[in-house]
Amino acid sequence: MKAVVVYKSKSGFVKKYAQWIAEELQADIYEASKIDVNMLMLYDTIIYGGGLYAVGINGLKILTKNLDKLKDKKLVAFATGATPSRSEDIEKVKNANFTPEQQKYIRFFYLRGGFDYTRLKLIDKVLMNLLKLKIKSKNKNKLIPDEKGMLAAYDEPIDFTSKKNIEELILYVKAK
Template sequence: MKTVIVYKSKTGFAKKYAEWISEELSADIFEASDVNINMLTVYDTVIYGGGLYAIGINGVKLITQNIEKLKDKKVVVFATGASTSRGEVIQEVKNKNFTTEQQKYMMFFYLRGGFNYSKLKPFDKVLMTLLKWKIKNKKKKGKELTPDEKGMIAAYDNPVDFTRKKNINKLIDYVYS
């Protein structure tokens, strides 16, 4: 079984998981900017990973726009984010990123990553600062913050890393099944 891992990572969390998965599966690994769909068609298993940004998976169009060429492969997509894994959130991410038809041809996994404001590019910093202001405004108005919002505010000044190698176990088991 020939396997490839492709990832797109802004702050390093998706890259870290991609490297661990590559080690476990003895798979080839590439950054998304270094591949094209024709390179991927020679593999039996294609794994794509990217960070979540406003519930969109960074760079996943490589897979979604080429699903027809990958239908006969085992396709796995993973996303990383700072939030805990909750069923309704995972379903929302799947539905935003993949049509019902696309979901038939792939398996999706959420791997908890982290948040490091200092590693963001200027545009992403602006977006995250706007989000921070929005959350702080909510708090000023006396509204209850969600656990994710509380965690996000705390992580601005203190980066958090929730990556754990054991988080890839279900994905690895699926690939071997």
């Protein structure tokens, strides 16, 4: 099996998982801007990782737009975000990013990442500040735990990455 891990990481959490996965599978690894579909054709297994923004997976189109060329390969996508792994949220992300047809060919995994406001670029900081204002405008007694945690993360970065989180993905890739 010749495998490649491709990733797009804005704040380092996706990159950390991509490196762990590539190491575990002895796979090649590339930042998404350094690879194209022709290079992907050289591999039997393609693993793509991107950060989760709202419900969109950053950079995923390299897989979805080229599915007709890649569907005979083992295709895996993973996304990272700061929220806990809940099946209803994962289904929402999967259905927002993959059509039912794409879901037949691409296996999706959610790997809990983190949030570090200091690593964001200006445009992302602006967007996150808008979210912060929206959350802060709510009645403090009506904030859900995720919102309270998000507000706290602006002041103190959070990192939920764990090598243990990749185990299911690794087992899936190694299965025949």
